[in-house]
Amino acid sequence: MIIVTGAAGFIGSNIVAGLNARGERDILVVDDLSDGRKCLNLADLDFSDYLEYDDLLARVEAGDELGDVTAVFHQGACSDTTEWDGRYVMDRNYRYSKSLHDWCVARGVPFIYASSASVYGMGPDFVEQRAAERPLNMYAFSKFAFDQYVRAQSAKTNSQVAGLRYFNVYGPREQHKGKMASVAWHFSRQIEEGGECRLFEGSDGYDDGGQRRDFIYVGDCVDVNLWLLDSGVSGIFNCGTGRSQTFNDVADAVTGWYGRGEKRYIEFPESLVGRYQSFTQADVNALREAGYGRAFATVDEGVRRYLDWLAERGAADATHHSE
Template structure:
């Protein structure tokens, strides 16, 4: 039995489907709400679906769990409720870490590239207290993810017993199907596809930096299937632990992403530039790129899906989905 928190969410639902396809039993901790989030779990067979407030009671019942995969979080980079974010993104994973350490259960959790802030300190997945102390996130979400990474590093440095396997995964800009429930926080590809399907131009933010042209802001776009592949590999290699970047390893521009979308749609390009919203100014990453050296050194040999191919697959999936759910 695998326990997946946030299992009805974007990355979580793909992980649940992959585990179920292997014949595994999967218990999901999440909320479906009143929208179409249930569609993310329409295919796999589930061992059960519990709301967040029943998680601790479930764990207290001593269920036979092979691994805890913690994908749930307050992931909105614009969230301002510090108490809510701290309780969800720091206190909760600390409890799960302790439970896994006590029960001898592997623990894999979602960290984030938001921990790197503007990238001035680089993007090395250095799990030492010294390496983590250099990072300066740009928002509350990034701070919360870094706070947990720091506490893990501190516990390890103090000699506290960890789970038998642990892995923090710094996901970069993930895209793919099953994002309709995320609203504004869904990937750029999701929003641009919907714009074009409404007959509008695909809009991108103007650059407010003189050294970067409009649309040339660059991110490390990684397909959700690559994120799942890394997690499945970790489950197959229980001796591997650590903090790892998960990205494509190559920064690409937003223009490249949108042009790949138009190519996948076989439509002429129609791109317009708009001003950046006020609540994103000063909190916007202009460049991210995931060095994958530590992941490769740990033994992962999977090849990341190239942007154009990943966009083609995603657009093909979008065509058969209700993206207004």
């Protein structure tokens, strides 16, 4: 049995879909369904059992056996970057991850978990080294703290432990995230509703819409997760394309798919001055050196796949997800 936490979330549900595509059905999906709309991310997927997030933690900390567990993909977390209740975030992200890590290590179960590129703060370096890490909010700090724990434990850990620092992920099954969904999703909705994509004016020396991010298609994130499972490689790795592209590129890909739409530049918010990442770009050398060789989708390729998927699902389904 494979356990996926955060299974009703964005990346977690895509991992379940990726496992299903391999013929895997014996999957324990774990999540907090207080927001019941997230269940739609699992409605077309196959799994063998469901467990609430808190129930899994209680069983893990009690030392319970959960059956023949062959791997754990730990994607669940409080991902709200505006949450400043540090005790809550550390309990939800750090303590939970630590307990699950220790349970897996004690049993030799591969443990693959979600870290975050937010540990790098404002950059400008995005390489898996301590000198580049400077988290700026509680979410980022909780991810950074767990990475620190993994590093400290690695010398005495014999089983696989691998973390992925996700960059700007976009793609299917993210609609429940609302304002936290990707710009690709928001641009698509804006074209549908008003015929124009709204981008920020220039900032930090960048032209209008010219700020750059490392946008990675969620299918590529799934491929990296499954490759880690197959390879048995341990370590903390960036999960980005290694190629930054502009917000204009995303808007152009969206309007190109629709065959219509304009770009409109809006004033850069005063509240974001000095707090906005105008540039991110993953250093993927460590991942490549570990043996991952597949190419990553460009924004144009990934956005096309994403909007094709949304079109196949139909507007009604997309609307249910985005309420």
